[in-house]
Amino acid sequence: xxxxxxxxxxxxxxxxxxxxxxxxxxxxxxxxxxxxxxxxxxxxxxxxxxxxxxxxxxxxxxxxxxxxxxxxxxxxxxxxxxxxxxxxxxx
Amino acid sequence: xxxxxxxxxxxxxxxxxxxxxxxxxxxxxxxxxxxxxxxxxxxxxxxxxxxxxxxxxxxxxxxxxxx
Amino acid sequence: xxxxxxxxxxxxxxxxxxxxxxxxxxxxxxxxxxxxxxxxxxxxxxxxxxxxxxxxxxxxxxxxxxxxxxxxxxxxxxxxxxxxxxxxxxxxxxxxxxxxxxxxxxxxxxxxxxxxxxxxxxxxxxxxxxxxxxxxxxxxxxxxxxxxxxxxxxxxxxxxxxxxxxxxxxxxxxxxxxxxxxxxxxxxxxxxxxxxxxxxx
Numbered sequence: 001x002x003x004x005x006x007x008x009x010x011x012x013x014x015x016x017x018x019x020x021x022x023x024x025x026x027x028x029x030x031x032x033x034x035x036x037x038x039x040x041x042x043x044x045x046x047x048x049x050x051x052x053x054x055x056x057x058x059x060x061x062x063x064x065x066x067x068x069x070x071x072x073x074x075x076x077x078x079x080x081x082x083x084x085x086x087x088x089x090x091x
Numbered sequence: 092x093x094x095x096x097x098x099x100x101x102x103x104x105x106x107x108x109x110x111x112x113x114x115x116x117x118x119x120x121x122x123x124x125x126x127x128x129x130x131x132x133x134x135x136x137x138x139x140x141x142x143x144x145x146x147x148x149x150x151x152x153x154x155x156x157x158x
Numbered sequence: 159x160x161x162x163x164x165x166x167x168x169x170x171x172x173x174x175x176x177x178x179x180x181x182x183x184x185x186x187x188x189x190x191x192x193x194x195x196x197x198x199x200x201x202x203x204x205x206x207x208x209x210x211x212x213x214x215x216x217x218x219x220x221x222x223x224x225x226x227x228x229x230x231x232x233x234x235x236x237x238x239x240x241x242x243x244x245x246x247x248x249x250x251x252x253x254x255x256x257x258x259x260x261x262x263x264x265x266x267x268x269x270x271x272x273x274x275x276x277x278x279x280x281x282x283x284x285x286x287x288x289x290x291x292x293x294x295x296x297x298x299x300x301x302x303x304x305x306x307x308x309x310x311x312x313x314x315x316x317x318x319x320x321x322x323x324x325x326x327x328x329x330x331x332x333x334x335x336x337x338x339x340x341x342x343x344x345x346x347x348x349x350x351x352x353x354x355x356x357x358x359x
Contacts, residue, residue, distance in 0.1 A: 015165065020135040023167065026222060027144035027326070031129070033215040034333045041129050048135075069161045086164060087232040090171040121339060122288070124332025139168065142322025150325055152305075152318050 006058045014059045015091055018066075021052040160221070167225040168319045172236040174310040177249030180237035181267065182307060186320070187230045188264025188272035191296035193320075197223035199277035199293060203286045209341055212283065212334050216290075219327055226320055233316060234262040284342075287335045291328055298324035 006014065028045040035041060060072045064079030074080065108116045117123045130147055138144040186192040200220030207213045238246075238260045246255040253269055264272040278289050301321040305314055 016136075019165065019167070019169070020139045023139045024132070024135050024144050026167070026218075027138070030215060030218050030222070030326075030330050031127070031145075033211055033218055034330060034337065035126075035129065036211065038129050044132070066164050067161050068164075069159075071161050080164075086166045086228070087170075087235050090169055090232065090236065091165060118339070122291070122332070122335060124329065124336060126333055126336070127329055140319075142319040143326050145326075148326050148329055150322065152321065153302075 006055055011059075011063055012091075014055060014062075018052065018055055018059060021048050021055065024048045025052060160224075166229055166232060167222070168229055168316060170229055170232045170236065170316055172233055172310075172312045172316075174312055175237060175241065175245075176308065176310060176313075177237060177241055177245060177251055179308050179310065179313060180234050181249065181251055181254070182304060183230060183234055183237075183313075184262070184265055185267045185300060185304065186297070187227065187234060187262065189266035189300070190276040191293065191300050192264075192266075192272075192276075193223050193226040193230050193297075194264050194272055195276040196220075196293060196297065197227055198274070199279075200290060202277065203279050203290070206279075206281045206283065206286075208283050208338060211337060212287075215330060215334050219330060222323070222327075226323065229316060229320065231262045231264075233313065238262065283338050284335070287331055287338060290331045291335070294324045294328040294331065298328070 009017070025045060025048050028041055028048065032038065032041050032045060056066055056072075060066050064082050065072045065074050068080055108118050110116055115125075127145065127147060130145075132138065132144050133141060133146060133149070135144075141149055143149050188194055197220050200216045200223060204213050204216035204220065207216055238251075238254075241249075241251075241260060243255050246252060246260075254263070257263070266272075278286075280286055280289070298321060301317050301324065305317050305321070308314060308317075
């Protein structure tokens with residue numbers, strides 16, 4: 001999961017892929033809550049989570065913080081206050 | 092102390108079990124939802140559009156214009 | 159502890175200015191079977207779930223419901239935010255304008271504010287999971303009613319996503335219920351009311 005992989009993705013492509021990966025991870029997460037011994041589900045969860053974390057890090061480097069309270073660093077000036085917010089952009 | 096417990100085994104535990112096909116035992120007066128088997132996944136872009144990652148949980152919406 | 163992620167779970171781009179639909183969509187924001195109630199219901203019930211698995215499930219579905227609250231509120235916000243007072247009044251939202259201007263507010267379709275009376279917590283895990291399964295079915299039916307009342311594809315797409323989530327959550331709660339029964343059986347747990355009498359001694 002390096003620059004080669006995500007390098008030529010546009011902002012909207014990155015956000016689209018983040019949504020898709022995170023949705024898959026939500027599904028696998030609540031499946032695993034009920035089936036903690038399922039190895040295949042766990043492997044899929046870990047695989048998607050790894051790609052999601054790498055992609056979010058790349059997105060945040062370019063476009064500012066996606067998560068607050070210590071889950072991402074900020075460039076100067078503080079990017080958390082950047083607009084639009086999700087209900088405005090719809091993303 | 093035992094006097095509080097003795098006649099009062101878990102009532103649910105004492106209910107009768109019934110066999111249904113596939114060797115599954117269910118108990119009367121209990122709701123039963125079958126376990127979802129882990130089979131395959133939709134491609135991730137399709138999963139988000141459909142609202143589930145799992146083909147075996149996907150219900151095509153009954154209204155035609157939605158398709 | 160929760161953190162916020164500055165994105166929606168599912169994208170919402172409502173071009174429609176169907177104010178009457180916004181008034182109806184509010185049902186799933188602050189109505190009896192809406193998303194806010196779902197989030198509070200599950201997050202409140204998680205404290206007294208009997209196993210690590212069921213605590214995790216209530217926690218995680220409760221958290222996903224917060225993302226659904228945001229999706230519904232975003233739909234309402236996007237439809238309302240440019241409407242003039244006169245347009246709101248004509249759509250039957252004069253009361254909305256007087257009390258809330260263009261801001262989304264969690265009420266049911268008739269303007270009754272969200273209340274904790276919409277949720278239940280008995281503290282008995284079998285009972286609480288039944289409540290949750292019923293809640294998912296009620297929300298599913300409500301989404302079907304909302305979908306029947308609009309022709310706007312932008313709106314229907316999002317409602318359909320949320321509708322399918324109700325089906326998935328129902329399955330998860332159903333599995334959890336079977337799991338709780340197995341847990342109680344394996345523990346040969348004694349009747350809970352008797353246990354309580356005993357501890358009161």
